[in-house]
Amino acid sequence: MDKAAVERRFPCGEVEEYITNYKVVIIIMRLFYLALAMWAFWHSRHGDIWNHLMIDYIVIIFCLWRIHHQGDPVVYICNKGIVIRRKAADFFERIDMVWDVEKYYNYIPYGNIVGFTANWEEIHVANLNDGGLMIISVDLQFLRYADKMRLLSIIDDRGHKDD
Secondary structure, eight states: OOOHHHHHSSOOSSEEEEEEEHHHHHHHHHHHHHHHHHHHHHHHHHHHHHHHHHHHHHHHHHHHHHHTTOOSSEEEESEEEEEBOOOSSHHHHHHHHHGGGGGGEEEEGGGGEEEEEETTTEEEEOTTTTTTTEEEBBOOOOSSSHHHEEEEEHHHHHHOOOO
8 A cells, every 4th residue: 555545545634654664574574485485486396296386386476475565564644643554353354464455554543542552562542432442453563663752752742733
């Protein structure tokens, strides 16, 4: 999902920037998937049963797909709020993320954000209509510390703008 798609899909205003996972984590995961793909390719050269070969080729395609999507944005910082990618709740949602990742991005206005958990795996959002609290599971534990602090300061500054 690119900046233009975020601006079209959500009422968030202009996208100012986006945050991805820490570059070291991205590189390590890309190397891991590359090694797995190389092993599957090597293994496919030594197999002779067609279903074993198909499994190896499926693993290679999956690894290439994961290498391509390792650097995808996790958070978009916009004028009126943030657009954040939520974590898949179960295996079937994880499979659905392969085909339609845009469905798992949520828009949250700055004024509704209460905070994050200490491990950055959940965001607490106030529901202003009925006074409830929503907890959204997110994958933010692999962001750089500086990005986490910048995100917190932006939420704090813009969340209390109307007060």
